Amino acid sequence: MNKIVTSLIISIMVLNLFCVMPISLKSQQPPKGPWVDEVVFFTESDPDKVVEMMLRNEAQIYFDDLSYPHILRTVKERGLSYTFSYGLYYELTFNPVGPLFPATGKLNPFSNAKIREAMNYIIDRAYIAGEILGGLAVPRYTALTPSFPDYARYADVAYEIESTYKYNFEKGKAIIFEEMQKMGAEFRNGKWYYKGEPVAIKFLIRIEDARKDIGDYVSGQLEKLGFTVEKRYGKSAELSPIWIRGNPANGEWHLYTGGWITTLVNRDEADNFGYFYTKIGRPEPLWQAYENDPEFYAIAQKLYYRNYKSAEERDELMAKALMMSMKESQRIWLVHLASLWVSRPEVSIAYDLAGGYSGSWLWPWTLRYKDKVGGQVKVLSPDLLVEPWNPIAGTNWIFDQSVIRATGETSLLPDPYTGLYWPHRVEKAEVYVKEDLPVRKTLDWVSLIKVGDIVVPGDAWYKWDASQKKIVTVKEALGENVKALAKVIVYYDKELFSGKYKWHDGSTFSIADIIFNFIISHDRADPASPIYDKAYVPDYQAAMETFKGFKIVSKNPLVIEYYTDTWYADAEWIAAVGADDFWPYYLQGPAPWHTLAIGYLAEADRKLAFTADKAKELRVDWMNFIAGPSLEILKSKLQEAISRGFIPYSEVLRDYLSANEPLTRYQNLMNWYNSKGHFWVGNGPFYLEKVDTIAKQIVLRAYRGHVDSADKWLKFGEPMIPELSIQPIGTVIQTQPVVRNLTISTHGIPYRADDLLYVKYLLVHPGGKLTGFAEAVKDGLYQVRLGPDVTGALEEGTAELIIIAVSKLVGTPSITRTTFTVKSLIGYVGEQIAGVKGDLSGLGTRLSSVESKVDALSSQIRGVQNQVSSLSGVVYAAVGISVVSLIVAVAAVFMTRKSKT
């Protein structure tokens, strides 16, 4: 009986094991589409409440930054996850007009470039970053963003600038005093006067953020210098008419606390010099008042227009511009803010180095629970549904766009950590550029070929003619022998038109979706079109300045040629222009041709309009695919399309459609609308399940019909920031070689050498600085080799070795430092001889000490000998006594025996 019970229990246990194992294994398999099942977006803008809600697990992520020192403390103490992005930066803008303001006749100290430059010494950036911003910032000295690739490229120049212009109040004061006196000002009783009146600085201080405290701090520093500061606090709206639109010659202001933002990783910041320091930047009176050193202006212009022939020439120009911009200092940079992004610790998500969580194109693919597949994630956002959603020209608000991005996909996706593009629906691309363009490539999916001339084929498509309803070729529009600066051949995914790749409403993705994009992009700018929109024309004209032609080389698999005069320093970016220009992800969202077709009908019928401008002009609603009065109109247009069998641009498009495709697609859309209540159809990892306009909530559901698995972009879940560790150096002898190992890893794993762009070193010594590159030994191991020529060039004293590693996988450079002493060979040999001498004299001393120890030992031995001698007497006496005692005892025994007998 017992045996039976035991067997039964064992059988049940084994059976359970078999049942459970597949489930637990299965649950760990990456599903099709995203990792999680549902994402719910809802709103809250109070930072403290947001943190509380996350602590109580009522939300898992916040899609905006929470850059407050007290929140950083709370987040750290209470175990929430956090990360930083670097898109926002503050500066001080100077009014450069002068020396006297024409309107008031008053002195403007900041018209003097030397005073502006000296202000760099007066402001303690470390104080602003550490104290005012509670550590949520890093000091910034130059026009280059500290976390972006250009900073890494010129880190040695930046380092020199940062050393030269570090806080030195007395030095700055001396320069300012000298220059003020030269300008005719007098310093009396601790104040500056000009023509009997105090020199007053009118300071415009923004109050919405930390710039208020920064403004107060700078005011304090200026007052210490003897200036009379007149502070005017205000919001952007109040101050912008004064500094942006006002004429600086009116003398209404001297200083302004400026702030700028960038929402994507900018890989080429060369135009910053032209923009921030010269007249080229903007047409407003302030910019037009900038006067530059002619050499600097020429350099800034070259960098702005990209008039350089090679990367080396660019490097040279950038280095000069960096140094000269500090001399000009039309503005001085203060801090680069570290924006704080917070999430629950059990959640993982890729963030963008400039735009944080919400700015990342990869968030829908990387959002997941660390310990499970599936589940619901609640995302808080400061706002939602700000403007109508339509793919052509709907909402551009980041709060809406971050949601929209999850519902669609582009053929390439930008790397959130480097800004480089990676293929998503593309297999490879060939980029041809003119040989004199300084273009480089980083990633392997792109081939870069430099050629002489690039001729655009005459049969390539150039535009759509709305009156003749035909595609105009390059030959027809521009004639023969049209040339372009770049050509891209894009080889899309072979499976693209296999029928597996579908839109959310079940419609099959087809080449018509791409052709439709080409046509409608041109049609909207053609006055003969029923959907002509003059608000679109400026952008269209700008795009046509560089667009040269588009050609379908192969329909399936899809291969296209794209001709353009647009070029970037990165071949991946040029490839992205070609691959994505007509991919059905429009300016503000994804769309198959059939959803836009009903939008087309609505606009053509003047019931709705894609753009806000045209809606205003027609006095109709701005088209909204997800809610509101637009839905009924779109529904009626869908019914009309079904009844008419409407094919937009049928003259061209019908050749790319299968027989039943239009009707099937419209029917799919009607079913979708009846089921979901909106017309937003995408092809991304999530689909739009529900919109609650009153409660401002959006529900996204996982699209499990997606062709890709969730792990496709997993490697971008965490940034692969290189972690550096260098062997200590100690002392370097001039002309003597030095080799030190440098280990590079990320998350404890050796960093692949192929993933590193370069590892540069900077040697700062009393005589200057030297630069060079570390050499790869193997993955995770580099060597810094300082040859005799390098060490021979170092001057004696304390020196520092700074290693800068730049990865292909993250835009932020990693930096490590070690200090050492440099000694000359003669000095070193002298030191060694002195050392030997010292050793010898030490040996003599040691010998005498040994001698004295030996003497002491011999006297001790003698003492012992004496003791032994004195002891021998005692021993002899004892032996004698013992012998006598023995004899007496023997005699006594014999005597006793005799008496018994």
Place this chain on the structure above:
Amino acid sequence: MHLKRSSVIKVGRYVGVRAVTVAVAIVISVYLTIIIANAGGYVDEIIISELRFNIYESVRANPMYKGYPPEEIRRIAEERIELEIKKMGLDQHFMIRSFNYLYDALTLNLGRAMKIFSSSGSNRVWDIIGERLPTTVLLFTTANILIFLCELFIGLTLSRRYGSKLDKLAVSLAPLSSMPGWFYGIFMIIIFASWLGILPYGGLVDAPPPEEPLLYALSVLEHMILPLLSWAVAYIPIGVYRMRTFFLMFSMEDYVDYAKARGVPPKVVERRYILRPVLPPVITDFVLVLISSWMGAIVTERVFNWPGVGTLMAEAIAINDAPVIIGAVAIFAYLLGISVVVLDMIYAIVDPRIRVGE
């Protein structure tokens, strides 16, 4: 018959005069709002400045335009600025626009907002306000009615028990109202949402919103508890004190004493000699509270993340969206004007001391 006709004429004339006076007041107040909301036209300058800055920045930040000559960048940006200015109607002089605003407001057309859109995507001011009004009415009208009823009944009860322990307690609680509702709201959130975790932090409904209408409604009710409670704590004590004092004052009138001396039963005295004269100010109070509740409460809505008219107004003021501000004020002015006229008529009916033409 003759008397009746003359009374009708008198009442008609009275109502007509009142209506005209109120209409003039409405026109003046709406136009003043237009002038103030636009800072006499200076807001145009502010909007254009911000527009220029933002459009130039967006063009500069667009990788598509990298390397374009400044003239081209300038052309693109300037064309966009011009279009945007036209879209907002800023190409027209402010004085002309101000009369357009006035006309739209008075005809209750209200026009279209400059920047704000309803969540459903419409920029018609009616749609924008209409989308927020139901939630505001739901929360604040409910709150005001509940508070009003509590004040009325507790005040009346206490006036009957003047000097009792309950009365003393109510009087001692009156200083609670020195703080506004949102102030208590913050504490309520800390206690009930953050600490105890039994009520939501704010918002209109759970996330994700329940599918079933009944569950949805229950979830909305759950989200109303804390704001209602915070307003009750803040406004009931002073209201009770005010009503109680009010009833006491009226109960001490000579004609009440006379009625009591005549031996009129206490219930009749209360109903006829105290409550009836109290009605006009009470009704006025009630109507005004009701109307003002439709404007929402900016800070309370912010604290509880309640999507109402108050938040909308705050947003409109912050970004200088004049049509929305003017629209909301126009609606409010009309409601107030109509209420004043209607109240005047009600006074004549309910208050025996008021007679037209006497």
